[in-house]
Amino acid sequence: MSGLLIAAPSSGAGKTTVTLGLLRALRRRGIAVAPGKAGPDYIDPAFHAAASGTLCLNFDPWAMRPELISANAALHRSGDRILVIEAMMGLFDGAADGKGTAADLAAQLGLSVVLVVDASRMSQSVAALVTGFAGFRADVRVAGVILNKVGSERHEAMLRQALEAIRMPVIAVIGSDKALSLPERHLGLVQAGEHATLDNFIDHAADAVSEECNFEFLLRIARQGLNRPSAANIDRLPPLGARIAVARDVAFAFSYEHMLLGWRRRGAAISFFSPLADEAPAGDADAIYLPGGYPELHAGRLAEAQNFRAGMLDAAARDIRIYGECGGYMVLGEGLIDAKGHRHEMLGLLPVVTTYAERKRHLGYRRVVPLDGAFFARMMTAHEFHYSSVVSEGEGKRLFQVQDALGTDLGAAGLRRDQVAGSYMHLIDLAGAAA
Numbered sequence: 001m002s003g004l005l006i007a008a009p010s011s012g013a014g015k016t017t018v019t020l021g022l023l024r025a026l027r028r029r030g031i032a033v034a035p036g037k038a039g040p041d042y043i044d045p046a047f048h049a050a051a052s053g054t055l056c057l058n059f060d061p062w063a064m065r066p067e068l069i070s071a072n073a074a075l076h077r078s079g080d081r082i083l084v085i086e087a088m089m090g091l092f093d094g095a096a097d098g099k100g101t102a103a104d105l106a107a108q109l110g111l112s113v114v115l116v117v118d119a120s121r122m123s124q125s126v127a128a129l130v131t132g133f134a135g136f137r138a139d140v141r142v143a144g145v146i147l148n149k150v151g152s153e154r155h156e157a158m159l160r161q162a163l164e165a166i167r168m169p170v171i172a173v174i175g176s177d178k179a180l181s182l183p184e185r186h187l188g189l190v191q192a193g194e195h196a197t198l199d200n201f202i203d204h205a206a207d208a209v210s211e212e213c214n215f216e217f218l219l220r221i222a223r224q225g226l227n228r229p230s231a232a233n234i235d236r237l238p239p240l241g242a243r244i245a246v247a248r249d250v251a252f253a254f255s256y257e258h259m260l261l262g263w264r265r266r267g268a269a270i271s272f273f274s275p276l277a278d279e280a281p282a283g284d285a286d287a288i289y290l291p292g293g294y295p296e297l298h299a300g301r302l303a304e305a306q307n308f309r310a311g312m313l314d315a316a317a318r319d320i321r322i323y324g325e326c327g328g329y330m331v332l333g334e335g336l337i338d339a340k341g342h343r344h345e346m347l348g349l350l351p352v353v354t355t356y357a358e359r360k361r362h363l364g365y366r367r368v369v370p371l372d373g374a375f376f377a378r379m380m381t382a383h384e385f386h387y388s389s390v391v392s393e394g395e396g397k398r399l400f401q402v403q404d405a406l407g408t409d410l411g412a413a414g415l416r417r418d419q420v421a422g423s424y425m426h427l428i429d430l431a432g433a434a435a
Contacts, residue, residue: 062100
């Protein structure tokens with residue numbers, strides 16, 4: 001078994017672009033890869049899937065139990081594939097309680113760490129930076145460096161000389177290139193599905209990574225020391241039903257693949273439908289899941305999607321279980337106010353109105369306890385990240401009692417009416433030792 005963690009000293013070093021380039025470059029060489037994303041990110045995995053041609057799973061050392069991380073690694077690595085996981089933030093950055101770092105993930109799975117360094121504003125100081133990261137934890141092995149945003153051959157020579165003095169291998173060198181930047185919006189990168197030329201971008205990233213890359217050394221360190229995870233049929237979040245219809249398009253793209261995989265392993269059949277294409281959920285579905293996404297950017301189209309509305313209202317009338325997360329929760333509400341202050345009528349299945357007109361960031365890991373009558377029976381971990389807020393709420397039962405990563409009580413969240421429920425929380429795993 002083999003694997004790498006592509007990390008950096010901080011956000012903004014270019015590790016997503018480097019990871020995409022590596023995934024595509026390895027694929028070109030006929031090397032099978034299994035992509036992963038550390039942390040709760042629900043945008044980057046779609047880019048990884050596009051670069052590698054295979055499903056990308058999340059590996060979250062704060063929100064996931066160690067056994068789920070290990071089981072996902074084993075399931076994801078069927079055959080002789082290299083597990084390539086992109087870290088989040090800086091290598092040693094975690095949640096508010098200091099736990100759940102990418103370094104923790106590397107230690108658990110025995111992954112060799114490749115450190116991506118933005119060298120645009122340094123030369124010999126790179127040695128001090130890398131020395132600090134390489135020696136910070138004895139159980140985390142920084143096996144090599146990828147130098148990013150290198151300005152010239154002279155600049156590269158200075159960087160290499162400094163790293164040679166501390167005996168740190170340089171795996172690849174990538175020059176400064178404005179074409180290697182991806183556009184962003186308020187929740188992160190603009191989604192992969194919205195890039196008309198994404199494949200060309202990834203090919204360009206692969207060319208840039210490949211120009212000065214020691215692939216032989218990269219593969220050698222990937223095969224050093226990865227622990228063998230268990231493929232045990234562990235306990236996972238239970239499926240919402242036996243036949244689950246899942247909304248999926250650019251307005252509803254934030255579903256975690258590990259959760260859908262877990263539902264399938266419990267025997268659930270999953271179908272997809274697009275509200276933006278005015279599709280209704282499958283008529284034989286006994287549960288409907290509206291994941292998060294960007295409904296605030298498509299509120300007008302969603303309000304006009306009559307087939308979608310009719311299908312959802314019919315399902316609710318038949319007591320079909322309906323669950324919405326974040327953006328899905330907003331669409332289950334009565335109205336959504338967009339950035340210009342215009343109100344759009346949503347499904348009206350929950351008594352809540354939300355607004356994006358006055359943006360306020362809500363961000364952090366959560367522990368959620370289901371309240372009486374909720375679809376779920378056990379404490380779970382979740383992540384909250386949105387800029388919309390609740391304007392008003394009507395009568396309805398609360399869904400969760402919520403704590404943040406430090407254990408601070410945040411009160412009750414979400415709403416439930418009969419078989420319809422939702423909240424701003426993105427559920428990740430059953431709560432356990434990892435939290």
